[in-house]
Amino acid sequence: MADAALSSPANRAAPAKARVQNVQAPLWRNALFVLPFLVVFVALLVVPLVWGIWLSLHKADAFSSGRFVGFANYVRLYNDKIFWQAIGNTFYFVLLTVPALAVIGLMLALALNSRTRTAAVLRTVFFASSVLSVTIVTLIWRIVFVPGFGLLATVYGWFGAAPPAFLSDPDLVMIAIAIATIWWCIGLPMMLFLSALQQIPGDIYEAAALDNANRWRTFRYITLPSIKRTFVLVVVIQIVLQFQLFGQAKLMTNGGPNNVSKPMVLYIYEAAFTKWDLGLGAAASEVLFVLILIAAMVQFLVSRRKGESA
Amino acid sequence: MSSMTSAHAPTPASDVGRGAPSGMVGRTTGDRIILGLTIALAIVMMAPLLWVVALSLKDNKELMVSMNAVFHAPYTVQNYINILATSSVFRWILNSLVVAGGLTVGTLVLSSLAGYGFARLNFPFRNVLFVIVLMGLAVPEQAVLIARHQLFSWLKLHNTYPGLILPGLSAPFGVFLMTQYFRAIPKELDEAALLDNASRFKIFWKVLLPLTLPAQATLGIFTFLGAWNDYLWPLISGTKKEMYTLTVGIASTQTNFAQSEGLGFLMSQAVFAGAPILILYLFFQKYIVTAVSGAAVR
């Protein structure tokens, strides 16, 4: 037989199991690294979330704790035309902005995906507005849209025409807010698409060129499939972002006229701080939470699918 | 490993726009048309900004008479002089810097620590806790707004810097990002350091943290911009003029222009308030672009 001589049994009478120092052992002190964040997370996110749910079941204003009313606040929301309108407005806004952001962002990315100096400058221009704060953006666009002395009115004035009433026509206000938002937010989708385009190996394009593919066919059959996931990602990110519309609507139209531009967040804000109806505001918050949760789950599923196929 | 290569060598911004098609053949007519359209769009993009800048350089009273005054001299920098003399914009910029800076530093510290903890260390309930933190990603700020406002009232934190900074620190995005990033770093580095007798904290601080620099930049830039541009929370928490952030401060002046200092002055405030971040952007453009692209690839 082989000389697989086993070692001498020197340590065979091993002592009772000593406390094993294990690098993978679940040690409480390892949790010290996550503790600072967890404290903030629990105190400022989890607690308010639970507190908010509790509030939504109460009739409460800012100055008194209120009384338990069960689901009465939710019933009130259900019966409130303005709340439904706010939800509708929010979806309408998402519908106005997200496809535009995705498509324009992609087109800009395609147009500017080159190494020339011009392209670099233009990228800078298109991304620049993204760093401005919402109040400056709305100020700028109010000054563009404002009747009488806005940029738009001035330009129309040269042709003796009256500009569309972007800030007061019920059919146009959401579009006005959407225009300002697209102007503000276009940089991010463009950049995301640009970096996706750069992930496409150049030799595929060389192969396509050898196959005599024209510009459109190259785009349709090579570029588009390659950035499909980024496209979905951009859409989902933008849905979640645009769902939270607040500043533009508050500052440009204050939700008017007659609530046609009032998004959900503004509804919540007004419920709490104009109507002092914290319970109602909290209930509306929970509805918003659920809607965004759905969007976030879609995002999760998308990114997980990305992980699987990557 | 592929993410590590990008971690070690952040893509320089010049690589953005390494265009595949245009490098192969000379510029065609189609390319020129596209370029022309893009430039036209860029001009449309710029027009509102230029309009605002032009307004800010005009005398308020002249603007009251007619907007066409914008298109011809005289131009004046009096509005800007007035800002320097009287406006609270400085204070608001300072507040925004403190809040955005504090939030950025705090987020980087908390997220890095927690990211390392979740990615590398084992402790009781780790996976449960991580899942809970992940679920936190789905909680929008607005959903906890009212309860948080009450909580901060109770803690007497409104109209303080901590009151403006703390809510942002609870966002789990940074922890998520950093955990992913730490996970992408080869475990052998920790193990080598363990054999080199380094403590867990030393491994975090001396060995791994420096490797997360690109992620820190991404997270830092997003956090800073997010905080700089936040409007909703400062609106209800920083309610005193000396605690206004720039966004709230500018908003507080903007609907009042008829009865206030006038359009030109308001515009000059907007320009004045927007300029620092735009200059920062031009200055750090390379990093911002890399950060955005980095976030995308991840």
Place this chain on the structure above:
Amino acid sequence: MTAQIEITEVTKRYGALTVLENLSLSIKANEFMVFLGPSGCGKSTLLRMIAGLESVDEGTIAINGRRIDTLPPGQRDLAMVFQSYALYPHMSVADNMAFGLKNIGVPADVIATRLSEAARMLEIGHLMERKPGQLSGGQRQRVAIGRAIVKEPKAFLFDEPLSNLDAALRVRTRVELAQLRHRVKSTMIFVTHDQIEAMTLADRVVVMNNRRIEQIGTPMDIYTRPATRFVATFVGSPTMNFLKAKMDSRDGFATLTLPDGATLQTAMRSDGLAPGAYELGIRAEAVRPARAGETVTTSGTVEVLERLGDRTLLYIRLSDGSMIVAEDAGLSRAAIGDRMELTLDGSRVHLFDGEGRAFHAVEAAHG
């Protein structure tokens, strides 16, 4: 500075999956021990358990009689060279090498001396201020070894350190490692799946497969007297030939009948061997074309030729359909399709019984 390592009845589990079972092993001081085995055999796990990077579920590990499996990795006084080198990317070569020493408070002048000593030995003095990213694969490898050397550990642990190098560099580094081990007197444990590395470097080889040790022995032991069929298969290139054989005893030696009816008289003593069906193992170097006048054991048709320069490997289909590899001179005239008569060297055969036990014609060199 050197250590005798005692591994006693060690078991490792990942949940329900047992990776190592009741494994014992003794490594002598200053010994170059190689853990050899296919991937997933548990050899890296064993190394990492010695290093302290994996916990020990049962059993003990001791160095010089002192139990270490309860110590954190940093206190075991071991150095490890990782497959990926695990150099700290943001630190210079010098800092990489000094990091561990600084951590235990070694005085600066001692660090400087050790660094320059190691740099001289490994010829990396000109690289000391560079970052790992600026080094070639081979240079990184040297730095990783240097980082281990400066610690003057009780034992070196190598986790497949050559597998990330290209073929030429791997051969060169292997030679350098062999030289190094004679300059640095220390216990070394080296994990690899490459039998050539094991054969060329090891004092002793531990062949592992499927959670357990198959054989421990010197390289020649392992090559000439594989303890199990697995070892026989795993060690040696080309792989040992296996043929079904029926054993009979004649004059106290085993005589084998091959499937095609050929018989082979071996130099293996038959006492203690029950007659019956066995598997014959014979390496290609013991099978060669029969020269004129030699005893022909069997014959077949050449199907594939592998010309290696110094020798030629002939893949020959026997009449019963089985394949055997034979070795011929480098300038062999054989061609595909040739009919070839073969001589099998009866003094270099191995027999494996149904339970995987091995019997060898060659006597053990010692003991």
Place this chain on the structure above:
Amino acid sequence: MIHTLRTSFLAATAACALAGGLLASPAFAATELTFQRFFGACDADFGSNTDVSKAVGECGIITSMVNKFNADNPDIHVAVTTVEWPGYDQLTAQFAAGDPPDIVTIHHSALSDYQTKGLLLPLDDLLAANGIKPADFTDASRNGVTKDGKIYGLPIDNWTMLFHINMDLFKQAGLVDASGKPILPKSVDELLAQAKQFKEKTGKPYLIQNLANETALYTRNLYTYLFQQNSDFFADPTKVKINTPEAKKVVEMYKAIFDQGDTTKDLDYAASINAFLAGEGGVHLNGTWMIGDYNASAEKPGTALNKGGYAVYPYPQLFSGKHAQYADGHSLAVSQKDRSEEQTAAIGKFLKFMADHDFDWSRTGHLPAMKAVLDSAAFKALPHRDTVAPIAELGTSLPGAVQRQFAIQDIIGQEMSAAITGQKEVDASLADMESRINELLANL
């Protein structure tokens, strides 16, 4: 690179600490009062002006008054926070946060919101200690700030909406009588007829209204013409009855004006002022507070108002009920919170100063809150006070017990705007208006 990171970590932390320290410590040890107000910001023009008589307009005058107070009282420092009009969201958030300003501008109509929650300090004792007697206030002002028998704010003015008239355009339209006074309508039909005539003659709309982004103007217009029809829509302060034929008449009148193009349509508040100053229409519906500004413009050669003059009148009586129009007032309220005696004394001093300078404030165009000022020759000598004097009697408020008047104003404004611009049927608007207000009031 890591060094840069670490250094910047440390530097940022240090900078935050330093900034925090610097900002936390007040520059000097004077008694600090916080005064939160709307009326806009005008630091560029009046930031350092302490000569109140030189100031014009609400913003300029109040800024100068505070400057003057600070200059006169070096031991007190009043720090001003200007909020976007009307600033109640912010004030509510501050009260909820337990950190309200010491003194705050509140409309008489909004006082009860805060008073009913016990958030405001009753001022009777403090005012008495500083020699201000409730009897000094005009009746409208006293009523406006008195809740449950106590005074909850120092009234500084009463205001109402007015017809600000561009006389040049009125002359062109033939709407000036022999004595040079503008001819104003006496009924709905007359109003529409005159508007038509105005448009034919001048090519410009009769009314300048800020209809974009606006709710207040609609509401005040509605209240005024409901009063003129003796409609007691808030007989019960917790339940409105506004889906009435009277309300319908008013809404239909404004709708007719809108439909016939006799008003500007897409202007917001600021733009409407600009439009009037530029001579874009005949009558600007705006408050008393614009008199000072418009008068100043009219005196400046080359402006649209200078051409033919500027006149200002109460809303014309268009219905057969009592002569009335909606009025409200501004007051300075003091928040309930723990204060030292010095602070309370300082607040008293500030209120006294504001009461003493009520004449200066009335130069904005508002009606003074102090009887003595209202009756003074100096006030009567101010431009246009003769024509707007009747508003002291005409001014009518909602019952003081009606809460959330600003939230109600939003609802009325939204629904009226929808009806007038044709988004909604008038009846549907009024029905929604009533149910939404009652839903709000039922859930206080």
